[in-house]
Amino acid sequence: MPTELPAPQVQALISYLEQEAQPAIVLDTDYNILARNTAYQRQFGIAGRSIVGEKCFHVSHHYSMPCDQAGEHCPMKAAFDKRGADRILHIHHTPRGPEHVDVELRPILDGQRDVVAYVERLATVRSAHAHASNDGLVGRSPAFMDALSALQRAAPSMLPVLLLGESGTGKELFARALHEASDRAKGPFVVVDCSGLTETLFESELFGYEKGAFTGANTRKPGLVETARGGTLFLDEIGDVPLAMQVKLLRLIENGTFRRVGSVETLHADFRLVAATHKPLEKMMAAGSFRQDLYYRVSAFPIHLPALRERRDDIPLLVESFLQRLARNGRRLTVAPEAMARLQAHDWPGNIRELRNVLERASLFADDGRIGLAQLPPAGRNPAPTMGAQGEAGAAAGRLADEDLARFAAGFAGTRQQMAAALGMSERTLYRRLRQLNMG
Known part of the structure; x- marks a missing residue:
């Protein structure tokens, strides 16, 4: 028989959750919803419907059985097995239709480490849609969900992210979604198209230049690194960066410093790095056309973007x-x-x-x-x-x-x-x- 959480402790949990801005519910060990906070009701609630006493899988998925029995990952089962938190990206039914929701489930343990209840926190993924949409990422297939889940994991950190996928898989859209899900969403999202740029042009575009640095440089021009200050710098097709420029790019990433072309002044950069390529960078390393040290700097968190097939x-x-x-x-x-x-x-x-x-x-x-x-x-x-x-x-x-x-x-x-x-x-x-x- 499952161990139940005493009523006073349920009330204490409800009072605690009411202080949270994030939507949350309390569940017993038999999938019943014991309580929900105001934030949950505001974002996912339906007027005139309490949901207290209903099964979580019925409310969120309209299933008649738990998620794992319906062919999906069940965070409750996983959290029970490991006596710790589990996190999963699910598609939930909401008043606005199907939506991607980032779910974190934490078990509540008694003195004997038996699970007596769960707290489930939910966060809607704003940068992707589980229904047809005029903008942003669209999808709900398992391959798409895997990529979106990885993106949600990486977004809050400052780790460099490398988007890998064939041409036409939406790398810039994923990069923008990563930016919008990060703490730098209010900052600029700056795209650097690395393809087709000569070494000289790449350097002046990325770092900017001083007046008189070369013929035609009639005024000082800030580079894209400066433009991205406080936001995200997206290096699209990083596999096309000229080998000689890869050294300067590595120095920028490692030290966070750069100089405009024609200047001796050292400037400090402030950006989150996201790169993308359709090229096999590991093979390019072996062939000597892509620096190994640069590869390991930009690929701290690789994400595979699935082909449409x-x-x-x-x-x-x-x-x-x-x-x-x-x-x-x-x-x-x-x-x-x-x-x-x-x-x-x-x-x-x-x-x-x-x-x-x-x-x-x-x-x-x-x-x-x-x-x-x-x-x-x-x-x-x-x-x-x-x-x-x-x-x-x-x-x-x-x-x-x-x-x-x-x-x-x-x-x-x-x-x-x-x-x-x-x-x-x-x-x-x-x-x-x-x-x-x-x-x-």
Whole structure:
């Protein structure tokens, strides 16, 4: 039989929780809600409904059984087994619809270390949506939830975060979500696009320069490091940083100091570092094109961002989100079931960026407001596109090695715009990679 918490102690817990700004509830060992604080009622409560006496899994998930029996991680079971706190990211039903909620459950132990009750604290994740949305991150698949959970863990710290994933997986959106979930959310979020920058240009962009530092430097210009003061500096495609500049970047990260180009004055930086790349940095270290010491500084907390083919269940949510953004003059777009099935079957080598481009194109042909198979381009219409040798290279665009891309580009007879579309990548990404291969 489960040990119950005496009523006076329950009241003492309720009084304690009322002092907290964070929503919280008290549970007994049989999943019954014993009490909730005012903050919980304000954020998750429904007028006229007490929830006291109801099962937590029914209130939060509308389940008829505990989470672990419904195929999910149950923090209560985990907290009981280890006699300590457990934390999990769940999707809860709220008055606003399904939402991502960061749940922390702590057991209350008696003198014999038996669990007598639990305190559950809940925090809504504001930077992601479990339903279609016009902005921010959208998803609810297991792979997406793993990445979002890691992001929530990393956000409160100052550890450098490295976002790893194929081109088009939404690295900048994840970086912005990390910033917004951190203590630096009120500070600036500054993006440094490391791709395509020469050593000289990278240094002047990052550190700024003094008047007269070089031809054309007519005034002093603060760099992006200064602009990011008090906020987050996002180094997108850090794998493209010139080797000679990696030394100065390492010094900036280690010492927090830098100098403007043409200056002898040492300045102090104040930023949270987030970096991202689609390149295999570990292989680049072995080849000598990426510094080992820099790698270990920027990869303190790596987060894998899943490719779209790893989160197919999110495609309907993403489609609805993009269609909301594409709606013009009150014209609402829908997708036929057979078209949605085809979209979910495709491998999406260009990931979310490719999906967005396909939907934007299809919307222009959906005269009746409905996207069917006829409105989808060949690459989006066929689950496994068959377009000859060029198409086979395009189907792996997100994972193309440089030599594969060079072969594909050499045999492609169309325009650069058509080539980018065939590969499922943006023209900017294609131009950058071709220029790195001296084919630009």
